[in-house]
Amino acid sequence: MTLEWSGDFSSDRLTTVYSLPLPQPVKEWAIGDATGKGVKVAIIDSGIDKDHPRVGGIAGAVVIEADEESPDGFRAVEGDHEDLVGHGTACAGIIRMLAPEAEIYSVRVLGANLKGKGSLFLSGITWAIDNGMNVVNMSLSSSSDRWYAPLHDVADEAYFKKVVLVCAANNMPGPTYPSEYAAVLSVAAREGNDPFAIAYNPTPPVEFGASGIDVDVAWAEGKTITATGNSFATPHVTGLVALILSKHPELSPFQVKAVLAALADNAQPAPS
Amino acid sequence: MTSAPSPELARLLTALGDALGVATRPTSLHAELIRATARLRRLFSAAACSCALVRPDGATLEFAAADGVGADSIIGVELPIGRGIAGWVAMSAQPILITEVAEDSRFARDVAEATNFVPDIILAAPLLDEDGEVLGVLEVLDPQSRGAHSGHDIETLGVIAAQLASIVQLCQVFDALGQGLVSSLTRSVGDDDMSAGLAELTASDTGGQELSSLAQSFHDLASTGPRGATLATDILTAVAAFVRTQR
Numbered sequence: 001m002t003l004e005w006s007g008d009f010s011s012d013r014l015t016t017v018y019s020l021p022l023p024q025p026v027k028e029w030a031i032g033d034a035t036g037k038g039v040k041v042a043i044i045d046s047g048i049d050k051d052h053p054r055v056g057g058i059a060g061a062v063v064i065e066a067d068e069e070s071p072d073g074f075r076a077v078e079g080d081h082e083d084l085v086g087h088g089t090a091c092a093g094i095i096r097m098l099a100p101e102a103e104i105y106s107v108r109v110l111g112a113n114l115k116g117k118g119s120l121f122l123s124g125i126t127w128a129i130d131n132g133m134n135v136v137n138m139s140l141s142s143s144s145d146r147w148y149a150p151l152h153d154v155a156d157e158a159y160f161k162k163v164v165l166v167c168a169a170n171n172m173p174g175p176t177y178p179s180e181y182a183a184v185l186s187v188a189a190r191e192g193n194d195p196f197a198i199a200y201n202p203t204p205p206v207e208f209g210a211s212g213i214d215v216d217v218a219w220a221e222g223k224t225i226t227a228t229g230n231s232f233a234t235p236h237v238t239g240l241v242a243l244i245l246s247k248h249p250e251l252s253p254f255q256v257k258a259v260l261a262a263l264a265d266n267a268q269p270a271p272s
Numbered sequence: 273m274t275s276a277p278s279p280e281l282a283r284l285l286t287a288l289g290d291a292l293g294v295a296t297r298p299t300s301l302h303a304e305l306i307r308a309t310a311r312l313r314r315l316f317s318a319a320a321c322s323c324a325l326v327r328p329d330g331a332t333l334e335f336a337a338a339d340g341v342g343a344d345s346i347i348g349v350e351l352p353i354g355r356g357i358a359g360w361v362a363m364s365a366q367p368i369l370i371t372e373v374a375e376d377s378r379f380a381r382d383v384a385e386a387t388n389f390v391p392d393i394i395l396a397a398p399l400l401d402e403d404g405e406v407l408g409v410l411e412v413l414d415p416q417s418r419g420a421h422s423g424h425d426i427e428t429l430g431v432i433a434a435q436l437a438s439i440v441q442l443c444q445v446f447d448a449l450g451q452g453l454v455s456s457l458t459r460s461v462g463d464d465d466m467s468a469g470l471a472e473l474t475a476s477d478t479g480g481q482e483l484s485s486l487a488q489s490f491h492d493l494a495s496t497g498p499r500g501a502t503l504a505t506d507i508l509t510a511v512a513a514f515v516r517t518q519r
Contacts, residue, residue, distance in 0.1 A: 046360060085360040110363040112354040114406060115330035117363060140364035143404025171367055171423075172430045174400060189423055213423050214371070228369035228426060 009190035009199045009209030017202045018270040019262035026262045027196075031240070034247040036099025041242050042128040042136045043095070043235075044121070045088030047081050048106035054093035054218040059103035064124045066116045074123035081108055086220030090227065091139055091235040093218030098195055098239025099246065105133065110140070118147040125154045128163065134245050135164040137238040139231030141176045151178045159183035164245070164253045166238045168230040169206040180205045185241070185257060189213050189233040198237060200264035208260060210236035301443035305337030308436050313339045316415035316425075319391060322346055323399075324358055325408035325440065333358055333409060340413070342389045357394050358409040365406055367397035367426045367433075389413070397429045399437035407440050 008014075023029040040059070050058045060078065067075035083089045092104055109124040110117075121142060128136045136158070142151065155178045158165050165184040170176035179186035189212025190199060199209040212233025219225045237260070244259050245251060251259065261267060305323050313321035320340030324333040331353050335346045353359045361368060371393045391413035399407040410433045418425055 046363070084354050085357070087360055087364070110354065110360070112352060113329075113331040114326055114353055114362060140366060143365060143400050145403055147404075168366060170365065171427050172365075172397065172400060173434045174402075174404065176365075191423070225373065226371040228423060229366060231364065231366045231368065 008201045008203060008206070009188060011191075014199055014266045015202055016266055016268050017200050017261065017264065019200075019264070019267040020258050021269040021272060022259065022262050024269075026259075026267075030247065030259050030263055031243045032247055034099075034243040036095075036102030036239070036242040036246045038103075038249065039099065039135065039242045039245045040103045040105060040133045041095055041099070041238060042105045042107050042124075042131075042133040043088055043091050043238075044107045044109055044124040044128070044136060044138050045091055045140065046085040046110045047083035047088045047108040048092045048104070049083045049086075049089040049218075049220060049222070050080070050106070052089050052093065052218050052222055054224070055089060055096055055104070056100075058092065059105055061106040061108070062127060063108045063111075064120050064127060065111070066120065072123065072126070073119060076123075076127050081106070083220055084108075084110060086218075086223075086225075087139065087231065090217035090219055090225075090232060091137055091238075094195070094215075094232065094235035095137065095239040095242065098236065099242035102239075102242040102246070105131075118142055118144055118150075122147065122150050122154055125151075125158065125165070129154070129158050129161055133163055134249075135166060135238055135241045137235050138165065138167045138178070139229075139234045141168055141170050141179055143170065143172070143174050143176055145175075148175075148177055152181055154178075155181045155183045159253050162252050164241050164256050166234055166241060168234040171230060183253065185237060185253075185260070187212075187234040187237045188230045189228065195236055196240065198240065198260065198264050199266050200261045207257070208237050208264075209233065212236070301440065302337065304439050304443070305436070306339065308432075308439075309337045309343075310339040312410070312412060312429075312432060315417070316395070316412050317417040318412045319414035320389065321410075321412050323408060323410050323436065324351070325399075326353070326362060326406060333362060336408070345388075357396055358411060361396045361398050361409045362406050365398050365400065365404075367395075367430050369393070369395045369426055395425055395429055397426070397433040399433050399440055401437060401441045407437055407444075410436060 048055060048058055048061065061081055063077045063081050065075050065077060067073065088106060095102060095104060107124045107127060109120040121140065125136060155165055165178065167179035167184045167186055169179045169186050169188045178184050185208060186206045187208045187210055188206045190209035191213050192211050195211055197211065201207055201209060210233040212230055213228050214226055215232050216224055217227050217232060240260060241256055244256055309321040309323055318340065320338060320342060322335050322338035324335045327334050332350045333353055334350045335348065338346045351358065353362055357368065357370060373391055373394050393414050395412040395415055397410050399410060401407050410429065412429060415425065
């Protein structure tokens, strides 16, 4: 039941899950002193205010627009752009806090019209795969069955090309794509302010819980606000993935997922 | 009509008539949304609650109902979809709760410009139809009665938004059905071929569902007794008479 997703991560309901018996302490082995250096992170959202103090610059920016004359159905307009809302900036600020040296790219797919939204969403992921991103933050979702298969296909493509997709689940009744796919990392909000603290849900489809309730985040025009939503928990996991890949660039998405599960508050090494 | 309807045509007319009877029940979408926003505002002890619906162009949100501070001035206001928190919720299909809103003038502009009221807290959730398409956005401004934590508030609003979305979608389907029926009647009066018009109507795709199955569903819903059937017949007759006078 989707509405229980956040509840599944509350401390009184979390149960212990067995994880890979990685070298102890796991956090030291998985992250150590990693800074995110060498890892390209795409944030598919409303744009990023690169000058926000909590963002501190980005490596690149692109706006995905519909283009009927293009064989792919979209065009990628590279160059500076504003954050239409402030949400993409919030995600960038969280990722920068966890992985200060990660190369952040803004992939703006949210725009002026709902029509074609699913197509632009899909195209944004495609752009990230084609342009060598290592991890993609998606604090947005689709519930449309029309996009189930196309998003599933591109999620699988990302998986096999070693691009980690981190997707917000949705606390609404009904399906949510692509967060439900096994090839991606699905995230819901849980209580707590420790940006590094995550929990693993033994009863997926939402696998990871991270800080996302009443969190202090960057917003438009250099401001900060307090916000709640799975969309703010997602960049916490993205930041952790950037750290893991920074220290272990050879890992594939399913290996990254296993390492994350081992980092969970409720994880316990599997008995040998 | 110049000839007596065939049994099949009569069956279709009865089904569609019943459907129209359901469609024209005395509860309007607007009234339903007004009631919902008022109840929701009380539930959260909020300063205001509003419901904005996505216009057919996909680029605009129009406030269809509101209750509380600024309600009178915000109903009917249209906002670009790519602006403000309501726009982000519509675009991302994600519910959200933001506090300290008043500190960010840009963030609150969509609400403030229409109501001259800048809230401290905005709780918002999308209205999704059964196919997952965004129909609109439900917003609660400055809720005072909060749950155990902000996550609960989002989940509560999400449940209500889902229920409200069902009403919105149902009303839109009724509208589509009524329009289809009138269209069929209009054509049939012109060429004396209601059978062809109805056949086309029942084979058409309206709102993602075949109208024929839709009509059957409505027919089942409307099969409550002779009074309903009589009402449906009366309405159908009245619509047909009206259409004739418009030609």
